[in-house]
Amino acid sequence: MTTPMLKFVSVAQKQPDKRTAQARRADFDEIYEDFAPAAAGVQASRCSQCGVPFCSVHCPLGNNIPDWLMLTAEGRLEEAYEVSSATNTFPEICGRICPQDRLCEGNCVIEPGFESVTIGAVERYITDTAFENNWVKPTRPVRERAESVGIIGAGPGGLAAAERLRASGYQVHVYDRYDRVGGLLVYGIPGFKLEKDIVARRHALLEESGVVFHLGQGVGSGEGELSFAELRTRHQAVLIATGVYKSREIGGPGAGLAGIERALDYLTASNRRSLGDTLPDDAQALDAKGKNVVVLGGGDTAMDCVRTAIRQGAKSVKCLYRRDKANMPGSAREVKNAEEEGVDFVWLSAPEAFLGDDHVTGVRATRMKLGLPDATGRQSVEPLEGSSFTLDADLVIKALGFDPEPLPQLWGEPDLGVSRWGTLKVGHDSFMTSLPGVFAAGDIVRGASLVVWAIRDGRDAAERIHQWIETHATAQTVAEQG
Incomplete structure (x- = not known):
């Protein structure tokens, strides 16, 4: 059988159809339609099957992309799912929210003369088809182990580690302060990028695999919280996968006015509304309906905020970013979607002050120009000088990034080592913190990053935890026998 590949010279790139901007402004449903089976196979056949697959090289998970593209083109979807899921715990999530234009697709070797392969859409299609056909099964270890591992954080890193540890037979307990599994996948990322039943489906699968979840269970010294010391006594090893949730603040005149809100607070309130939750009184104002909204920042969180405000019926939505479009850190695809939906981008502009008496009424900003590269290369x-201007604003949302919470202080663990950025220090190869048997992975180690990196770190940390427990158990046996 001849492999139907290398069609990029005769077949144009095509993403799944998008709903019209007008239609998607009216709800929080995902904006992309599903691939038809024939269309997925045709798009997969555009892969050049190159000798050095830069798509895989630039994927944090090292996904074997050319092979599952070839299997999809041949109609062997169950095998394609097996190959895809061998390196990725949540391919249906990555297919939806990864910035493929900066990772796999952005490094496709056919891109200089032809548009890249639609890798993300095919990845999503493969796993959605696998779920529809009941090919996705709970993890069943070959044998059960007596040792248990506690994981703090039910976000992508913690869940990826939980699945891998369960596959090795460990008794896995996941603790999270929120009432749902998923972390930012549920409360930070809007439904138009990731519908929440996708995450709930994985939650159910992990429970069926034997992972035990302790939801609404914070770790710390507050009322109802579980002390970190107590948690350590319950398990042979602990993985910290809390992510980073402390929003970066902005100063300047008027920065404390009402109506200036943190991005995560705003997105969480919106997602809870969509989930049917009753919001507390202090979150009722986190609604853009009928308001002039200004979002500060240029990353993917800022894109989530502006697109959410559009759907909430804002009077106007502006994104204020100090660099130009070419230097924006967010996904270019997300910027395009936002522009289609009616977001106004104010490039090369930075806030100077916030206007208003008791409540914000405007943002005074200044025009910026790009200079020489700084220490980071940007x-x-x-x-x-003299370029100030004012934007009307009833709601200002700060989407300036996230920093780690001070875990050693919150948990009463002064010996838990941190870096100068406040992230947890771990061994480069071991993932172990300064406390024996305590590991860390994901954003709490690397800083605010991508979901796909959290998945990679969670999988790698699970392997190191397994190695450490094996070594520790062997050493203990030798000591007892001696």
């Missing part, structure tokens, strides 16, 4: 920005 072009620095400099204000243009």
Whole structure:
């Protein structure tokens, strides 16, 4: 049988159809339609099957992309799912929310002369088809082990580690302060990018695999919280996968006015509304309906905020970013979607002050220009003298990034080592913190990053935990026999 590949010279790139901007502004449903089976196979056949697959090289998980593209083109979807899921715990999630234009698709070797392969959409299609056909099964270890592992955080990193540890037979307990599994997948990412039943489906599968979840269970010294010391006594090893939730603040005149809100608070309130939750009184104002909204920032969180505000019926939505479009850290695809939906981007602009008496009424900003590269290699920005202007604003959302919470202080563990950025220090290869038997992975180690990196870290940390328990158990046996 001839492999139907290398069709990029005769077949144009095509993403799944998008709902019209007008239609998607009216709800929080995902904006992309599903691939038809024939269309998925045709798009997969565009892969060049190159000798050095840069799509895999630039995927944090090292996914074997050319092979599952070839299997999809041949109609062997169950095998394609097996190959895809061998390296990725949640391919249906990554297919939806990964910035493929910066990772796999952005490094496709056919891109210089032809548009890249639609890798993300095919990845989503493969796993959605696998679920529809009941090919996705709970994890069943070959043998059960007596040792248990506690995981703090039910986000993508913690869940990926839980699945891998369960596959090795460990008794896995996941603790999370929220009432649902998923972390930012549920409360931070809007439904138009990731519908919540996708996450709930994985939650159910993990429970069926034997993972035990302790939801609404915070760790710390507060009322109803479980102390970190107590948690350590319950398990042979502990993995910290809390992510980073502390929003970066902005100063300047008027920065404390009512109506200036944190991005995560705003997104959480919106997602809870969509889930049918009753919001507390202090979150009722986190609604953009009828308001002039200004979002500060240029990353994917800012894109989530502006697109959420559009759907909530804002009067106007502006995104204020100090660099230009080419230097924006967010996904170019997300920027395009936002522009289609009616977001107004104010490039090369930075806030100077917030106007208003008791409540914000406007943002005074200044025009910026790009200068020489700074220490990170990005072009620095400099204000243009006398270029101030004012934007009307009833709601200002700060989407300036996230920093780690001070875990050693919150948990009463002064010996838990942190970096100068406040992230947890771990061994480069071991994932172990300064406390024996305590490991850490994901954003709490690397800083705010991508979901796909959290999945990679969770899988790798699970392997190191397994190695450590094996070594520790062997050493204990030798000591007892001696």
